[in-house]
Structures are given as C-alpha cells and as structure tokens.
Amino acid sequence: MDTLIPVINKLQEIFSTVGAELIQLPQIIVVGSQSSGKSSVLESIVGRDFLPRGAGIVTRRPLILQLVNVASVEDRKRAASGDSGILAEEWGTFLHCKSKMFTDFDDIRQEIESETERMTGTNKGISPEPIHLKIFSPSVLNLTLVDLPGITKVPVGDQPPDIEQQIREMLATYISNPNSLILAVTAANTDMATSESLKLARDVDPDGRRTLAVITKLDLMDAGTDAMDVLMGRVIPVKLGIIGVVNRSQHDINVNKNITDAIQDEQSFLQKKYPSLANRHGTKYLSKTLNRLLMHHIRDCLPELKTRVNVLTAQYQSMLNSYGHPIEDHNSTLLQIITKFATEYCNTIEGTARNIETSELCGGARICYIFHETFGRTLESIDPLTGLTTLDVLTAIRNATGPRPALFVPEVSFELLVKRQIKRLEEPGLRCVELVHEELQRIIQHCSTYNTQELLRFPKLHDAIVEVVTGLLRKRLPVTNEMVHNLVAIELAYINTKHPDFSDAAMVSASVNSSQSEVLQDGARKWKTDKGEERPPEERYKNTSNSTYSSPSKGHVVNLLDAPVPVSRKLSLREQRDCEVIQRLIKSYFLIVRKSIQDSVPKTVMHFLVNHVKDNLQSELVGQLYKSQLLDGLLTESEDTATQRTEAANMLKALQRASQIISEIRETQLW
Incomplete structure (x- = not known):
C-alpha cells in the first residue's frame, strides 16, 4: 500500500501538464489563518527550511508539495555497485522547470518567490495558479500536501478590497474536493471556537470524515493555561483527531536553529507539559498520521477514480473524433461536406431528415402548414362582396347603360365588378410565396445546426454555403412572384361565364x-x-x-x-332586383376563381421555388464553390477548433496514461 501515494503523485503530474481540473485526486489540503503556523508545520514535516517567510501574506499561490521517500546515499551507491558518482542526499524539482535539480533548499525558497512574483507581482496580490514542488529525501514519508494562502481580513499593499473573499473562494475550491483530506491549522494561543480553518472545514465536511486538526504554538500559551481540553477533543471534537505541535519561534529561525534540534525540543516540551499525551502528538506523529490517513483515503477513492478516468477517456475520445482529423484531400473533403449539406437540406423539406424537430414545425411540414392553413384560411376568410356596396353595384349598372335605359342587366357591369373582387386574391398569393421563401431560409440555419461541428470547423465554408443558398433563393423569388401575378392576370383576362359551375344569369x-x-x-x-x-x-x-x-x-x-x-x-323594385342579380353572379364566379387560385398557388410555389431549389442546390454549390483557387481558403479551420482539438488530444493522452498507471496497481497493493 506504500506505493499508492507515488501513484497519486504521478497522476498529479500528468494532469498538471494539461491544466485539467476534471480529476479530483486525493491530497492533503493545509488551511489556516495568516500566521497560524502552517509554513512551520510543513517545514517540520519535510525537515528543511524551504518556504518563503516574512511579514503579512507570504503564501500567495497554492503550493502542491509532493514528498517522495528515497533511499539514502549509501544505499543508492550500494545499489549502483560502487559507482563513485556524486549523489545528492536530498533535492527538489519544480514542474515548471523539470530539467533542473535543486540541491540547495535556499534556492528552492528563492525559486518559489520568483515564480510567485512572476504571476502575482512584487506586491501582495494572489493567484489560483499552483506551483508544483517535489522533494526527494530519505527522511520524509510519502505525502502530497497543498499549502494555501492564509485567511486574512484586512487588505494590505495593492491587494484588492475583496482579498478575503478571493482567498476564501480559493480555499473552498480545494477543500470542497471530496477526495481531499483537510489539515485545519489553528494556533493554541487563540480561541479554538473562533478558528477560521475549522469553520471552513465544517462548511464542506459537516460530518468531519475528512478533517484533521493541528494545534500549533503550544509553548506560547499564557502562563497557567494548557491545551489539555483542546487536545483531548473536549472543546471541539474532530473525527480524525487533534494533534498538537510546537513550532520554531522567530528567534529560533533567526539563529538558524535546525529543525532536527527543534523536533527534539518539541518532544521534550510535550513529555514535560503533556506526559500522558506526548506519544500521540508532535511533528513525527503528525507525519505518520498523515501518511496513514492519505494511503487509506487513496485506497478508498481509487475504484471511483478509476471509473472516472475511464468515463472521461471515452468522452474525450468522442470529442476528438467530432473535431475530425487533419485534412489530407481537400477536394474530397469539400465534396463530402457540400453533399452532406445538400442532402440534409432536401431531406428536411421531404421530412426524411435524421434529426426531426419536436418543439416546432420545420421544413416541409411548415410549408404544408403555410399552404393549407395560413394561405387557405386567408382565402376562405375573404368575402366575395367585401368592399362592394349596393350603391357601387347600382352605379356600375347605370354607367354601363349609357344614356339609354336598359331593358336587361348589362353584362359589362358584372365583368367590371367581378374583376375588382378577383384582384383581391393576388396579395394573399404573394404573401404565401414570401412565407415559403422565409422557411427555406430557416432551413439553412436548421441544417447548419445539425452539421455544427463540420461547419464550425470551417467557418469560411459555412459562410460561403449560406451565401450560395441564399442567392439561389433570392433568384427564384421574383420568378415565383411573377407566376402568381400571372395566375391572377389569367383569371382577369377572360371571365368565363360559360363555366360549368357558374350560375346561369337567367x-x-x-x-x-x-x-x-x-x-x-x-x-x-x-x-x-x-x-x-x-x-x-x-x-x-x-x-x-x-x-x-x-x-x-x-x-x-x-x-x-x-x-x-x-x-x-x-331603391326602386327593379333597381333592387338588378343589384341582387349582379351580387349573386359575382359571388358565384368569385368562389370559382378563389378555388382555382387556392389550388394553383401552392403548385406554382412548389414548382418554381421549392422543387427548383431542391433539384439544383447541390449543382449550384459545386459550381460556385468547387474551384481550385477557393479550396485552401474555404477549408481553413477556425482557431477555436484547432485549439480545442489539441487540448482534447492532450487530455486524452493524459487520461490514457492515467488509466495505464492505475491499472498497474495490483489488487494486493490495496491492502
């Protein structure tokens, strides 16, 4: 089971290289108020001075610290069969400069400061971008810890007014990971009931299953007081336990007191002050406890972690496939996209498309609705005599008779008035053409939506296809409108009073x-x-x-x-009779013409507009776009697609490597 922590460290490095936050790896998150002793605890666990120190906020970026236990120099020399090469006892490496080995821990401190300033500036700003540090030493236990900025209240320097909120949000991002352990650091010379770190831990871990409390500065408590009740869990119980430690004082740091001596003094203090609890407190016990808790936590999280990696691998493989492969044959690719778009466009009209809309009418169904509901009902709502008063009819009759009184109703008056009513059928017909034209435009967007990945991959090709189809529709619109004009003009050209359905005048x-x-x-x-x-x-x-x-x-x-x-x-009796005769004849003939127009306009629109576009769309696209001088420009990928493909490929490689590492863990290693 000792190999589990190095496995997590490997996974952490893999996902750090691609900036992935999808995998929540087990790790120990160190949280605490500013100057609560977090850095001293970490240095005591490592056994070396390597963290920046100073007044105010010092940790301004998350530090992911991986501790790796390695054999001593003598053991490595023996393993190397007497190789006389110089080997370092302890060293560190950073992820941002993998090739460089730091054997001087002062250089490690300087590198942390430089890398922090590179992202946050020389003042007191913070950044959520982590620094990855790996320390190899024979005196450390395998651990993965994350040191976060201390909780502060008042902004200093050029810190923004909401610095406290920013830090709390950063802490919440890390400790809300259900696979993490929370190391809540609190100074013994403060009231534990007001501990900010324990409050944050309780917010995300109300059951306390992931929280371990560390009480620092036991030697700085007021005279006559002790931390017995706190260490025994009588004040605030913590499920994973409470461990007290003694840090080096600032004086010890100033006089360069080494950590080994400080740990010995810590044990002496605990034996003297808390003899009954000394064996369950102190830095060494804390390191062993963290190592044990982390290994058991990794063991519990590993099955779910493996499942998560497998699911993400499948998702990113599918995502990478959707972005397509780099183009090898431009001619073939262009023809395939054009053919696919034209086929989808025609299928949408015919109602045989693969993706059927369920939220609204689309394509051919909407065209059918326009013909039989919108256009049909509009014609049926037109009354044959609307806008034609009895006085209009009487006036037309008198004007048609001239200076002589007529013995019979003049036919000219009927023809004049019925043409006036037939003319009113032209506007609904033109509106029908307009609505169908708009729907054919909408189908372009519909087809683009369901071919999103391919067309977004080539934005210039998408724009060119839209322009060609729009131009084809625009060319057919006046032709179709002219034919509708002609349909009405044909009816106006000859009033067929011998039509079999027309009422006999006599x-x-x-x-x-x-x-x-x-x-x-x-x-x-x-x-x-x-x-x-x-x-x-x-x-x-x-x-x-x-x-x-x-x-x-x-x-x-x-x-x-x-x-x-x-x-x-x-009106006289005869005038009343003549007007009624004309009105009945107008109504009879108008209904005949309306029925004819209601039948012929949809046929006209289908022939001159819809079917023409369906039959000529692909040839129009090929004729205008399939040109050697346009190929390279049309098939230029968008920067977003290229970037997304690269990111998906890198993430897929990381997931595949992670899956391989996890699968190498033998079942016996988990117990």
Whole structure:
C-alpha cells in the first residue's frame, strides 16, 4: 500500500501538464489563518527550511508539495555497485522547470518567490495558479500536501478590497474536493471556537470524515493555561483527531536553529507539559498520521477514480473524433461536406431528415402548414362582396347603360365588378410565396445546426454555403412572384361565364323575380279587410317596404320591399332586383376563381421555388464553390477548433496514461 501515494503523485503530474481540473485526486489540503503556523508545520514535516517567510501574506499561490521517500546515499551507491558518482542526499524539482535539480533548499525558497512574483507581482496580490514542488529525501514519508494562502481580513499593499473573499473562494475550491483530506491549522494561543480553518472545514465536511486538526504554538500559551481540553477533543471534537505541535519561534529561525534540534525540543516540551499525551502528538506523529490517513483515503477513492478516468477517456475520445482529423484531400473533403449539406437540406423539406424537430414545425411540414392553413384560411376568410356596396353595384349598372335605359342587366357591369373582387386574391398569393421563401431560409440555419461541428470547423465554408443558398433563393423569388401575378392576370383576362359551375344569369334573374313576387303577394293578402274587401290601390302600398313608389293618381310615396337597403336613397323594385342579380353572379364566379387560385398557388410555389431549389442546390454549390483557387481558403479551420482539438488530444493522452498507471496497481497493493 506504500506505493499508492507515488501513484497519486504521478497522476498529479500528468494532469498538471494539461491544466485539467476534471480529476479530483486525493491530497492533503493545509488551511489556516495568516500566521497560524502552517509554513512551520510543513517545514517540520519535510525537515528543511524551504518556504518563503516574512511579514503579512507570504503564501500567495497554492503550493502542491509532493514528498517522495528515497533511499539514502549509501544505499543508492550500494545499489549502483560502487559507482563513485556524486549523489545528492536530498533535492527538489519544480514542474515548471523539470530539467533542473535543486540541491540547495535556499534556492528552492528563492525559486518559489520568483515564480510567485512572476504571476502575482512584487506586491501582495494572489493567484489560483499552483506551483508544483517535489522533494526527494530519505527522511520524509510519502505525502502530497497543498499549502494555501492564509485567511486574512484586512487588505494590505495593492491587494484588492475583496482579498478575503478571493482567498476564501480559493480555499473552498480545494477543500470542497471530496477526495481531499483537510489539515485545519489553528494556533493554541487563540480561541479554538473562533478558528477560521475549522469553520471552513465544517462548511464542506459537516460530518468531519475528512478533517484533521493541528494545534500549533503550544509553548506560547499564557502562563497557567494548557491545551489539555483542546487536545483531548473536549472543546471541539474532530473525527480524525487533534494533534498538537510546537513550532520554531522567530528567534529560533533567526539563529538558524535546525529543525532536527527543534523536533527534539518539541518532544521534550510535550513529555514535560503533556506526559500522558506526548506519544500521540508532535511533528513525527503528525507525519505518520498523515501518511496513514492519505494511503487509506487513496485506497478508498481509487475504484471511483478509476471509473472516472475511464468515463472521461471515452468522452474525450468522442470529442476528438467530432473535431475530425487533419485534412489530407481537400477536394474530397469539400465534396463530402457540400453533399452532406445538400442532402440534409432536401431531406428536411421531404421530412426524411435524421434529426426531426419536436418543439416546432420545420421544413416541409411548415410549408404544408403555410399552404393549407395560413394561405387557405386567408382565402376562405375573404368575402366575395367585401368592399362592394349596393350603391357601387347600382352605379356600375347605370354607367354601363349609357344614356339609354336598359331593358336587361348589362353584362359589362358584372365583368367590371367581378374583376375588382378577383384582384383581391393576388396579395394573399404573394404573401404565401414570401412565407415559403422565409422557411427555406430557416432551413439553412436548421441544417447548419445539425452539421455544427463540420461547419464550425470551417467557418469560411459555412459562410460561403449560406451565401450560395441564399442567392439561389433570392433568384427564384421574383420568378415565383411573377407566376402568381400571372395566375391572377389569367383569371382577369377572360371571365368565363360559360363555366360549368357558374350560375346561369337567367335562372338567377328568375329566382330574384320570384322572390320579389312572393313578397308582394304576401303583402296583398295582408291588405284585405276583415270582410274580404280590398283597400284602394293607393293604400295597398303604404308601409310595406323601404323602397318608394309614387301613386299616379294621388302622388303618394309608398313602400314596396320589406328589407332595408343601406344606401343614400331608396331603391326602386327593379333597381333592387338588378343589384341582387349582379351580387349573386359575382359571388358565384368569385368562389370559382378563389378555388382555382387556392389550388394553383401552392403548385406554382412548389414548382418554381421549392422543387427548383431542391433539384439544383447541390449543382449550384459545386459550381460556385468547387474551384481550385477557393479550396485552401474555404477549408481553413477556425482557431477555436484547432485549439480545442489539441487540448482534447492532450487530455486524452493524459487520461490514457492515467488509466495505464492505475491499472498497474495490483489488487494486493490495496491492502
């Protein structure tokens, strides 16, 4: 099981090279308030001075510290069969400069400071970009720790006003990882109930399964007080335990007191101050506890980690495939994309596309709706006599007769008025063409959406395809509109009064006369007296109609018809009859023409616009785009696609390498 921590270290290096945060690896996160002793704890665990020190906030970037236990120099020399080469006892390496080995820990401190300033400047700003440091030593246990900036309250230097919020968000990002252990550092000379590190840990780990508390500065407590209750867990219990340590004082650091002596003094202090607890506290016990907890935690997380790596490997393989391979044959690639787009466009019209919309009508279905619902209902809503008053009809009749009174209803008046009504069918037909044209435009976007990856890969080709299809539609629009104009013009050119469905004029006239006779007879029956006598002729026509009649003998004005007529004057019986005849004939002929237009306009749109585009789309695209001088430009990839392909390929390699490393762990190593 000792090999588990090096495995995690390898995985951490692999994913750090690609900047991946998808894999949440087991590690120990060190959190605490500013000047709580975090750096001293880490240096005590390593056994060397290597962290920057100073006033205020010193740790301004996360430091991912990997400790690797290696054999001593003597053991390595023996393993090398007496090789007299110079071997370092301890050394460190940084991920950002792998080729350089740091054997002087002062140089390691200087490199941390330089790398921090490179990202955050020389003042007190912070950055979430981590520094990766690996230390090899025979005196360390295998561990992976992350040192984070200390929690601060008041901004200093050029720190932003929300520096506290920024640090808390950074800490939350790391400790919210369910695979991490939280090392909450609190100084013994502060009230543990106000510990910021324990509060943060409890927010993300309310059960305490991942939290270990460290109490520093036990030797700096006020005289007469001790930390017995805190160390025993009586103040605030912590499930993984509470370990007390004694740090080097600033005076010890100033006089260069080495850590080995400091650890010996720590043990002496614990034996004297807390004899019953000395064997379960101190830096050495802390290192062993962290090593044990981390190994067991890695063992518990490993199955889920393996599953996660496998799932991500499949996802990134699919993602990489969607970006396509680098182009080898430009001609073939261009033809394939054009053919695929044209096929998808036509299939969308026919309703055989692979991707069927479920949220709204699209393509051919919408065109069908336009023909039979939008256009059809609009025509049916047009009344044959709308906008045509009785006075208009009477005026047309009189104008058609000239100076002589007509014995019959003039045919010219009927033709004049019916043409006026037929003309009103042209606008709905043109609107139908416009709606279908708009839908054909929308299909371009629909096809682009379902060929997103290929067309986004080549943005210039996408724009060129859209331009060609739009141009083809634009060319067909006036042709189709002209044909709709012609359909209406054809109907206006010849009024076919011999149409089999047209009402016979003589029959209409007879029907109107018959209706008027019945009205007069009904009125005559009412004029008889109770004794069967009839009234005088001049009285028979009183109050029986809104039309007027002048008695020749008396000069009275009498009514002839019951129905009121909305005109500026009263109509005579004949005028009323003539108007009604014309109106019935107009209605009869208009319905014939409307039915014909309702049938012919959709056919016209399909032939001149929809079918023409379907039949000629691919040849139009090939003719305008398949040119040698355009190939390189059209098939130029977008920078985003190229970048995404590279990132996906790098991530896939990292995941495959991670999967290989995890699979090499034998089952026996987990126990």
